[in-house]
Amino acid sequence: MAIYLCHEQPDLYVHDATVLDSRPGAVVLSRSAFHPGGGGQVSDIGDIEWSGGRAAVTGIEIDGDQWWHLLAGDAAPTGEVQLRVDADHRLRVASLHTVSHVLNAFVFAEFAGALVTGAQINGDGSGRMDFDLPEVDNDRVRALAAPVNEVIARGVDVRAVYVDAGDAAINAGLVRSMSVAPPPTPDGKLRIIDIEGVDRQACGGTHLANTGQSRSIVISKVENKGRHNRRVRFAFAS
Numbered sequence: 001m002a003i004y005l006c007h008e009q010p011d012l013y014v015h016d017a018t019v020l021d022s023r024p025g026a027v028v029l030s031r032s033a034f035h036p037g038g039g040g041q042v043s044d045i046g047d048i049e050w051s052g053g054r055a056a057v058t059g060i061e062i063d064g065d066q067w068w069h070l071l072a073g074d075a076a077p078t079g080e081v082q083l084r085v086d087a088d089h090r091l092r093v094a095s096l097h098t099v100s101h102v103l104n105a106f107v108f109a110e111f112a113g114a115l116v117t118g119a120q121i122n123g124d125g126s127g128r129m130d131f132d133l134p135e136v137d138n139d140r141v142r143a144l145a146a147p148v149n150e151v152i153a154r155g156v157d158v159r160a161v162y163v164d165a166g167d168a169a170i171n172a173g174l175v176r177s178m179s180v181a182p183p184p185t186p187d188g189k190l191r192i193i194d195i196e197g198v199d200r201q202a203c204g205g206t207h208l209a210n211t212g213q214s215r216s217i218v219i220s221k222v223e224n225k226g227r228h229n230r231r232v233r234f235a236f237a238s
C-alpha cells in the first residue's frame with residue numbers, strides 16, 4: 001500500500017487533476033484524494049467535472065499502480081479535470097470504520113484475544129465484523145455497544161502514525177486482524193491508527209480525527225456463521 005493522498009491530506013475534498021488515461025466510463029488521474037477502498041471498506045464516491053461535462057464517480061478499480069475512477073455513463077474525459085470527494089459519504093464510512101476499531105478492541109479484551117476474520121464497511125451507514133468467537137453468549141457481544149458508545153461520547157483523539165514494519169511485527173496485538181492486515185508501504189512502513197488509550201491497530205482505511213465526530217451506534221444483530229465465527233452487524237443509531 002502506497003501512502004495515499006487522502007492520508008496525507010485528510011481534509012482535501014476538491015482538487016484539480018490531469019487525465020493520464022481514459023476509456024468510456026473510466027479515467028486514470030495524475031492525483032486523487034479518493035480512497036480506493038480495501039480491507040472491507042468501500043471506496044470514496046464523488047464527481048468529476050471537465051470542460052465537456054460532469055459525471056458521478058461511483059467507485060475505484062485498482063489495476064496494478066493505476067486507479068481507474070469509474071464514472072456513471074460512458075464519457076471518456078481528457079485533459080484537465082476537477083475532482084470532488086463526497087464528504088458525507090466519506091464521513092459515514094470513516095465514522096463506522098473508526099467505531100469498528102473501538103468494537104474490535106472491546107471484543108479483543110472481553111473475549112481474551114478474539115481475532116477479526118472479516119469486515120465490511122458500507123456507504124449506507126451500516127457495517128459488520130466477523131470474529132473468531134466459539135462458544136460465546138451473543139448477548140455478551142451485543143452488550144459491547146454500551147462501552148463503544150461511551151468512547152464516542154468521550155471524544156477520544158485518533159491519530160495515524162507510521163512505524164517500521166519490523167517493529168510492528170514484534171508488538172503483539174498491533175496487527176490483530178486475521179485477514180485484513182494491510183501490507184507495508186514501499187519503504188517498509190506500517191500505518192498505525194492510534195485511538196488514544198483504546199486501540200492501536202495497523203490499518204490503511206479512512207478514519208475520524210476524534211471519536212466524538214461519530215454518531216452513536218447500535219449492534220443490530222449477532223449471528224453465528226459456522227462453529228467459530230460470529231457476525232456482528234452494526235449501524236448508526238437513528
Ligand SMILES: [Zn+2]
Binds near residue numbers: 097193203204205206
Ligand atoms: Zn481502520
